[in-house]
Amino acid sequence: xxxxxxxxxxxxxxxxxxxxxxxxxxxxxxxxxxxxxxxxxxxxxxxxxxxxxxxxxxxxxxxxxxxxxxxxxxxxxxxxxxxxxxxxxxxxxxxxxxxxxxxxxxxxxxxxxxxxxxxxxxxxxxxxxxxxxxxxxxxxxxxxxxxxxxxxxxxxxxxxxxxxxxxxxxxxxxxxxxxxxxxxxxxxxxxxxxxxxxxxxxxxxxxxxxxxxxxxxxxxxxxxxxxxxxxxxxxxxxxxxxxxxxxxxxxxxxxxxxxxxxxxxxxxxxxxxxxxxxxxxxxxxxxxxxxxxxxxxxxxxxxxxxxxxxxxxxxxxxxxxxxxxxxxxx
Amino acid sequence: xxxxxxxxxxxxxxxxxxxxxxxxxxxxxxxxxxxxxxxxxxxxxxxxxxxxxxxxxxxxxxxxxxxxxxxxxxxxxxxxxxxxxxxxxxxxxxxxxxxxxxxxxxxxxxxxxxxxxxxxxxxxxxxxxxxxxxxxxxxxxxxxxxxxxxxxxxxxxxxxxxxxxxxxxxxxxxxxxxxxxxxxxxxxxxxxxxxxxxxxxxxxxxxxxxxxxxxxxxxxxxxxxxxxxxxxxxxxxxxxxxxxxxxxxxxxxxxxxxxxxxxxxxxxxxxxxxxxxxxxxxxxxxxxxxxxxxxxxxxxxxxxxxxxxxxxxxxxxxxxxxxxxxxxxx
DNA sequence: GACCATCTTGCAAGCGCTTTCATACCCTGC
DNA sequence: GCAGGGTATGAAAGCGCTTGCAAGATGGTC
Numbered sequence: 009x010x011x012x013x014x015x016x017x018x019x020x021x022x023x024x025x026x027x028x029x030x031x032x033x034x035x036x037x038x039x040x041x042x043x044x045x046x047x048x049x050x051x052x053x054x055x056x057x058x059x060x061x062x063x064x065x066x067x068x069x070x071x072x073x074x075x076x077x078x079x080x081x082x083x084x085x086x087x088x089x090x091x092x093x094x095x096x097x098x099x100x101x102x103x104x105x106x107x108x109x110x111x112x113x114x115x116x117x118x119x120x121x122x123x124x125x126x127x128x129x130x131x132x133x134x135x136x137x138x139x140x141x142x143x144x145x146x147x148x149x150x151x152x153x154x155x156x157x158x159x160x161x162x163x164x165x166x167x168x169x170x171x172x173x174x175x176x177x178x179x180x181x182x183x184x185x186x187x188x189x190x191x192x193x194x195x196x197x198x199x200x201x202x203x204x205x206x207x208x209x210x211x212x213x214x215x216x217x218x219x220x221x222x223x224x225x226x227x228x229x230x231x232x233x234x235x236x237x238x239x240x241x242x243x244x245x246x247x248x249x250x251x252x253x254x255x256x257x258x259x260x261x262x263x264x265x266x267x268x269x270x271x272x273x274x275x276x277x278x279x280x281x282x283x284x285x286x287x288x289x290x291x292x293x294x295x296x297x298x299x300x301x302x303x304x305x306x307x308x309x310x311x312x313x314x315x316x317x318x319x320x321x322x323x324x325x326x327x328x329x330x331x332x333x334x335x336x337x338x
Numbered sequence: 339x340x341x342x343x344x345x346x347x348x349x350x351x352x353x354x355x356x357x358x359x360x361x362x363x364x365x366x367x368x369x370x371x372x373x374x375x376x377x378x379x380x381x382x383x384x385x386x387x388x389x390x391x392x393x394x395x396x397x398x399x400x401x402x403x404x405x406x407x408x409x410x411x412x413x414x415x416x417x418x419x420x421x422x423x424x425x426x427x428x429x430x431x432x433x434x435x436x437x438x439x440x441x442x443x444x445x446x447x448x449x450x451x452x453x454x455x456x457x458x459x460x461x462x463x464x465x466x467x468x469x470x471x472x473x474x475x476x477x478x479x480x481x482x483x484x485x486x487x488x489x490x491x492x493x494x495x496x497x498x499x500x501x502x503x504x505x506x507x508x509x510x511x512x513x514x515x516x517x518x519x520x521x522x523x524x525x526x527x528x529x530x531x532x533x534x535x536x537x538x539x540x541x542x543x544x545x546x547x548x549x550x551x552x553x554x555x556x557x558x559x560x561x562x563x564x565x566x567x568x569x570x571x572x573x574x575x576x577x578x579x580x581x582x583x584x585x586x587x588x589x590x591x592x593x594x595x596x597x598x599x600x601x602x603x604x605x606x607x608x609x610x611x612x613x614x615x616x617x618x619x620x621x622x623x624x625x626x627x628x629x630x631x632x633x634x635x636x637x638x639x640x641x642x643x644x645x646x647x648x649x650x651x652x653x654x655x656x657x658x659x660x661x662x663x664x665x666x667x668x
Numbered sequence: 669g670a671c672c673a674t675c676t677t678g679c680a681a682g683c684g685c686t687t688t689c690a691t692a693c694c695c696t697g698c
Numbered sequence: 699g700c701a702g703g704g705t706a707t708g709a710a711a712g713c714g715c716t717t718g719c720a721a722g723a724t725g726g727t728c
Contacts (some may be wrong), residue, residue, distance in 0.1 A: 013457065015684055026708045031686055038687095041706065056475060058455045062392050062401070063684035066713045071392070081411065081436070082418035082612070082628070091411040094438055103452075106411070106436060108424055122433075125388045127343065145386060227616045256616045263618045282412065286557045286586045288593045288618050298412070345714055356678045361716055368717095371676065393714035396683045669728105676723075683715085693706080698699100 014055040023051035034059060065127070074309055075123035075148075076106045077116065078134040084253065084281040085298070086134050089153070092302020093132065093309075100310060102129075109136055111195075117142060124148070130312050132305055133157075137197055149312050153305060155198040163312075165304055165320045169199045172294045172325035173206025176248055176276050179327055181214060184336040185246040185274060189219040191233040191258060192250045196225055200250050203278060207248055219244065223254050230257025238265070245273060245336060252277035252284045252293055259287070259332075270334035280328060289331030296325060344385040353381035364389060395457070404639055405453035405478075406436045407446065408464040414583065414611040415628070416464050419483070422632020423462065423639075430640060432459075439466055441525075447472060454478070460642050462635055463487075467527055479642050483635060485528040493642075495634055495650045499529045502624045502655035503536025506578055506606050509657055511544060514666040515576040515604060519549040521563040521588060522580045526555055530580050533608060537578055549574065553584050560587025568595070575603060575666060582607035582614045582623055589617070589662075600664035610658060619661030626655060 016034075020027040025044050032038045033048045040048075051057070065071045076093060078086045094104050105126060109116035116136050123131055124146050131143075133152040140159040143150050149161040156164045180188050190207040193200050204220065211218045221237045223229030230249060234257070237244060249255035255277030262273055269275050269289060277284060277293035284291040300323050308318035346364075350357040355374050362368045363378045370378075381387070395401045406423060408416045424434050435456060439446035446466050453461055454476050461473075463482040470489040473480050479491040486494045510518050520537040523530050534550065541548045551567045553559030560579060564587070567574060579585035585607030592603055599605050599619060607614060607623035614621040630653050638648035 013454075013684095016686095017684080027685075028687080028708060028710095029706090032707090035686080039706070044706085058451060060396075060457060060684055061455050062396050062457065063713090064686080065392050066390075066396060066715090067684075067686040069686090069713065081421040081424065082414075084412075084414060084417075084613070087414075087417045088412035091438060094411065095440065108421060110425065121388060124343075125391050127390060127392065227612070231616075256613065259618060260616045260620070282557070283414070283586065283613055286561075286590045288589060290590070343714095346716095347714080357715075358678060358680095358717075359676090362677090365716080369676065374677085390714055393683090394716080396685090396713090397715040397717085399683065399716090671727085673726085674724080676721105678721085679719085681716100681718090685713085686711100688711085689709090691706105691708085693704100695704085696702085698701090 013060070014057045016057075016059065019048065019051045019055055019057050022055065023047040071127040071129060072101050073103050073105050073126055073128045074313070075119075075126070075128035075131040076104050076134065077109055077119050077123070077131065077136055077138075078106065079109055079111050079136070081106075081108050083135075084283060085251065085279045085296075088282060088298035089134060089302050089305075092299045093306050094302075096303050096306030097309070102309070102313060113137060120146065130309055132309065135197060151305060151308055151312065151318070153301065163308065163318055163320055165301070165308065165322070166199070167296065167322050167325050169202035169325070170206040170209070172327070173203035173248070173278070174210045175206075176278070176294050176327055177207045177210035180246045180248065180274060180276060180333065181210060183246075183274065183333055186214075186216060187219070187241065187244045188216070188246045188248060189221065189237050189241060189244045190248050190250070191221055191223050191230060191237065191254050193223050193225045193229070193254070196250065200225070203250050223250075223257070225251050225254055227253050227257035227260070230254035230259075231261045232257075234258035234261035246275070246333070247273060248276045248278075250278055252279045252281045252291060255291060255293070255332075256283075256287060259291075270332050274333040274336075276327075276333060285330065287332070292330045292332045293328060294325050295328045297323065343390070344387045346387075346389065349378065349381045349385055349387050352385065353377040401457040401459060402431050403433050403435050403456055403458045404643070405449075405456070405458035405461040406434050406464065407439055407449050407453070407461065407466055407468075408436065409439055409441050409466070411436070411438050413465075414613060415581065415609045415626075418612060418628035419464060419632050419635075422629045423636050424632075426633050426636030427639070432639070432643060443467060450476065460639055462639065465527060481635060481638055481642065481648070483631065493638065493648050493650055495631070495638065495652070496529070497626065497652050497655050499532035499655070500536040500539070502657070503533035503578070503608070504540045505536075506608070506624050506657055507537045507540035510576045510578060510604065510606060510663065511540065513576075513604065513663055516544075516546060517549070517571065517574045518546070518576045518578060519551065519567050519571060519574045520578050520580070521551055521553050521560060521567070521584050523553050523555045523559070523584070526580065530555070533580050553580075553587070555581050555584055557583050557587035557590070560584035560589075561591045562587075564588035564591035576606070576663070577603060578606045578608075580608055582609045582611045582621060585621060585623070585662075586613075586617060589621075600662050604663040604666075606657075606663060615660065617662070622660045622662045623658060624655050625658045627653065 107119040130149045152164045192204045221233045223233035280293045280295035311318040437449040460479045482494045522534045551563045553563035610623045610625035641648040
């Protein structure tokens with residue numbers, strides 16, 4: 009603390025009242041006479057006083073903090089969700105404290121420790137690979153997005169990824185494609201595996217052989233996966249990628265190979281990150297609406313912190329048709 | 339605090355020592371006999387004890403927290419910088435606490451208050467429009483990126499945007515372009531204005547009339563700006579955008595208009611966000627390396643917090659040539 | 669064996685705030 | 699004029715931790 013902040017005692021002295029009274033006007037926890045209220049307010053103003061949340065938390069016995077664990081602040085998918093949650097939490101007394109797990113389990117566990125230390129009253133898990141066993145000892149309610157976690161005081165917001173992936177694949181099938189590949193990943197969580205399952209189901213139903221390669225859910229992985237894909241299955245006419253970053257990476261490889269999208273190959277992504285609509289051609293993808301996900305998560309958080317059971321109605325996943333898919337004749 | 343955490347007193351009781359001793363082994367602030375160390379460690383282990391940073395901060399009189407103010411967690415430019423700073427700070431005892439200003443001055447001021455309340459020991463400003471006058475009363479050292487701030491205990495990391503913009507424009511000129519437009523913004527900070535100045539200078543030197551339109555530094559603004567641009571200056575052959583998001587937005591408009599990049603129009607961005615290299619064609623842009631910026635900022639932070647004057651050597655801005663610019667004959 | 673230096677340890681105060689409890693005060697009603 | 703019931707306020711304890719201070723223990727020296 010560079011320059012020492014004024015304390016409640018100083019405010020009290022200046023206003024000619026006791027610290028207790030200052031606290032009461034600050035929190036509105038008891039009636040205080042008009043004149044003292046005024047005196048206190050003036051003293052606060054003059055001193056530029058800001059109460060210390062640290063001390064408040066300690067005294068009140070609660071932190072009003074909620075932890076949000078996400079893979080990476082730079083993620084085009086999780087970043088906007090974090091932003092949305094933060095925005096929704098603004099009008100509440102609760103403050104998010106966001107920590108990145110940097111895509112590593114160790115870091116995620118460290119982050120958890122950190123949050124535990126800070127006595128967060130709940131934790132939101134975005135795209136982590138944590139297991140229930142690591143969470144239970146925290147003794148804090150958990151809200152997970154994208155993975156199904158079971159345990160006491162644990163809730164999950166999981167959207168129907170399998171169904172959405174199934175529909176996305178069906179969509180390609182209906183457009184006449186038969187040689188459809190999927191770029192999945194070993195790195196992702198349950199949602200990524202579900203997408204693979206949905207793809208498989210659609211292919212199986214048509215008696216088609218699935219073609220699956222794996223990336224890292226990042227652009228470079230998508231690029232490499234596309235290379236592998238075309239080497240192994242040169243007659244592929246459509247690619248369904250497990251996320252938009254992968255699709256965008258794949259698209260660059262196609263471009264470099266001189267393959268046009270959608271004329272030579274059709275492409276479908278997943279997530280609908282902000283930049284998806286601005287790709288050339290605009291990327292057809294399954295939309296996971298960050299804003300709504302953030303809202304739902306924040307709402308569940310509020311319920312949770314008021315001791316209620318959170319209502320987590322799943323958000324429908326919509327395929328948004330843009331320009332990266334072409335109809336082909338059989 | 340859902341389930342009450344064990345306190346230092348419980349650990350002490352269990353280990354058969356005083357709380358002071360536990361504190362000493364925790365902090366290594368004094369010698370403690372081997373056997374007691376072991377007893378304490380065991381007790382900590384058994385109880386699953388984690389010290390409360392809140393209480394520690396209060397008692398120590400310092401928070402070990404640094405505030406990081408950025409416009410938006412979802413920003414493809416600032417997100418990665420935040421990530422980089424966080425990563426660099428990991429091995430230090432300092433913890434970043436990031437708050438978004440949501441592109442609004444009021445919010446930024448609120449965020450500042452929040453940070454002040456939390457007794458952060460320093461504040462990093464990323465892309466804000468705050469003025470020195472709002473910062474001074476905080477009494478905390480400030481580190482600004484992208485804007486030059488003067489004041490006591492205030493430092494700025496400002497890269498030579500004007501020069502880089504000048505060179506980017508020169509680059510286009512050397513490629514034979516003469517009808518070069520710039521998409522700027524009223525919304526940005528000093529760096530955006532500097533880019534405009536650099537562009538102007540290059541154009542003036544060649545006796546060319548500048549063509550400037552304005553966006554909001556987001557994709558949609560770039561799209562709209564491109565529309566306006568082509569309406570007002572149909573013979574434009576190259577666009578230099580104030581940032582990559584703008585360039586990407588503009589590019590979509592060109593695409594919809596049936597204009598090819600770079601065949602019909604060349605495009606240059608600024609920032610080199612992660613997705614820039616994956617655009618089609620890959621976007622030629624001025625690189626502001628997030629990783630290095632983060633590192634420099636974190637290093638300055640460490641210096642600062644150790645009472646030293648931070649050394650902020652500017653990072654060179656490089657034009658990275660990719661595929662969105664074509665040479666034209668005069 | 670007395671004395672002193674050194675090391676380990678506990679006591680207690682204090683960090684900035686909240687909150688319980690008790691006190692002092694004022695008003696009402698008889 | 700006094701008992702009774704509110705109401706506004708302050709004193710003080712306590713939240714979980716650190717740290718200055720002093721006491722006790724240990725060992726070495728003359």
